[in-house]
Amino acid sequence: MxxxxxxxxxxxxxxxxxxxxxxxxxxxxxxxxxxxxxxxxxxxxxxxxxxxxxxxxxxxxxxxxxxxxxxxxxxxxxxxxxxxxxxxxxxxxxxxLGHPVEPLPNVQETLEALAGRFRLVMITKGDLFDQERKLAASGLGDFFAAIEIVSDKTMSTYERIFSQHGDGPSRSLMVGNSLKSDIVPALAAGSWGVYVPHTLTWSFEHHEKPEGHPRFREIADLSQLETLLRNIGG
Incomplete structure (x- = not known):
């Protein structure tokens, strides 16, 4: 396939x-x-x-x-x-900078289910030291084949990362709560974009949903990701 x-x-x-x-x-x-x-x-x-x-x-x-x-x-x-x-x-x-790390519901179970079947890459932006601290405290690091802490998320960011750590953007999928940073630029790179809304999202990250895009999907939480992947050929 x-x-x-x-x-x-x-x-x-x-x-x-x-x-x-x-x-x-x-x-x-x-x-x-x-x-x-x-x-x-x-x-x-x-x-x-x-x-x-x-x-x-x-x-x-x-x-x-x-x-x-x-x-x-x-x-x-x-x-x-x-x-x-x-x-x-x-x-x-x-x-x-010292706040506790609280994994969201269904995160651990979803990563455990997917790690053996897909290459998982964490793609996050922000301060290098703080993101490394949170990753270490989360206990989730072993699920990921690669960790990318970037200054911003753009189309070229996803083109580079999915080409370097995967089989290119067209065979990759990005999951995130920010339409502006996680979804829209990933779609522009040719990837799938799966939007997982969070009750709190910084206003800077707001963007209209790309409803008409054939590779855009939305799920309520990560427990629905496995079913979605089966439906779209994952």
């Missing part, structure tokens, strides 16, 4: 384990810290604008998020914040 799927890529954050919830909790802590210095209702939008502005400098991940919180705090306060508030923001960032 020349078109049979042989390689499966998995996103990590909010696909294999919880991640976004820690950003949301820290953002609320940030708002509480600054509510006496500015309109608290405007802070999430100001912080998001700073994050987007800084992606090209700091990349994705907790360290960039922390720097964006500090930048936003200084902006909204006119630089008048006491050092204790900056120290609190830095402490919040450090706590995020």
């Amino acid at each position: 020349p078109n049979r799927i042989t390689t499966i890529g998995f996103d990590a954050d909010d696909t294999l384990w919880q991640n976004e919830q820690f950003y949301r909790l820290t953002e609320q802590r940030f708002v509480d810290l600054l509510k006496d210095h500015t309109d608290a209702n405007e802070l999430p939008a100001r912080l998001l604008a700073a994050e987007k502005r800084n992606l090209g400098l700091y990349g994705f991940g907790i360290k960039g998020f922390t720097l964006s919180m500090i930048e936003t705090a200084l902006e909204v306060s006119g630089g008048s914040l006491p050092p204790s508030v900056i120290a609190e923001i830095l402490a919040a960032g450090r706590e995020m």
